[in-house]
Amino acid sequence: MGPTRRRDLAVTAVVVAVLGYVAVSLLYRWFPPITAWTGVSLLAVAVVEAAWAFHVRARIGDGKIGDGPGRLHPLAVARAVMIAKASAWVGAVAVGFWASVLAYVWPRRGELKVAGEDAPGVVVAVLSALALVFAALWLEHCCKSPDDPSEDADGVSGRLPGTG
Structure with a gap:
C-alpha cells in the first residue's frame, strides 16, 4: 500500500x-437551507486528524513506537493511516460536491434570495472539506516511518525496482 496520490484525489473531486x-x-x-454549520463537521474531523498527526509525528520522532506504557502501538499508527486514507477520499468527494453547489449558487446569489443566503454556508463547507483533505494527507505523511525512502508528490519512489 502506497501513499494516497493527490492526482487521484483531484480527479475524483473534479468528476464529482x-x-x-x-x-x-x-x-x-x-x-434544505445551507447554513455556516452545514460543513463544520468536516472541519471538526480535520482538526482532530491534524492534532493526531502532530501527536503521531512527535511519538515517531522520539522513538516511542512499540508495545508498552507511554508508547504508541504500531497498530494504532496503522489504523491512523487507514483513517487518513479514508478521510482523504471522503474529503475529495465532499470538495467536489460542495464545489458544484458553490458553482451553482455563487452566480445566482444576486438574483435568487435563497442562493444568496446559502452562499456563505457553501463557502464554509468547501473550505472545511479542503481542510479535511489536507489534514488527512498530513496525518498519512506523519505516520511514515523515518526509514521510508523519500517519495515525490505522486507517491512514486525515486529508486528503481530492485535497487533497494
Whole structure:
C-alpha cells in the first residue's frame, strides 16, 4: 500500500463536481437551507486528524513506537493511516460536491434570495472539506516511518525496482 496520490484525489473531486453540478441544477429547489454549520463537521474531523498527526509525528520522532506504557502501538499508527486514507477520499468527494453547489449558487446569489443566503454556508463547507483533505494527507505523511525512502508528490519512489 502506497501513499494516497493527490492526482487521484483531484480527479475524483473534479468528476464529482461535474456530476454534482448536473444534480444540483436539477435538485437545488428541494435542498434544505445551507447554513455556516452545514460543513463544520468536516472541519471538526480535520482538526482532530491534524492534532493526531502532530501527536503521531512527535511519538515517531522520539522513538516511542512499540508495545508498552507511554508508547504508541504500531497498530494504532496503522489504523491512523487507514483513517487518513479514508478521510482523504471522503474529503475529495465532499470538495467536489460542495464545489458544484458553490458553482451553482455563487452566480445566482444576486438574483435568487435563497442562493444568496446559502452562499456563505457553501463557502464554509468547501473550505472545511479542503481542510479535511489536507489534514488527512498530513496525518498519512506523519505516520511514515523515518526509514521510508523519500517519495515525490505522486507517491512514486525515486529508486528503481530492485535497487533497494
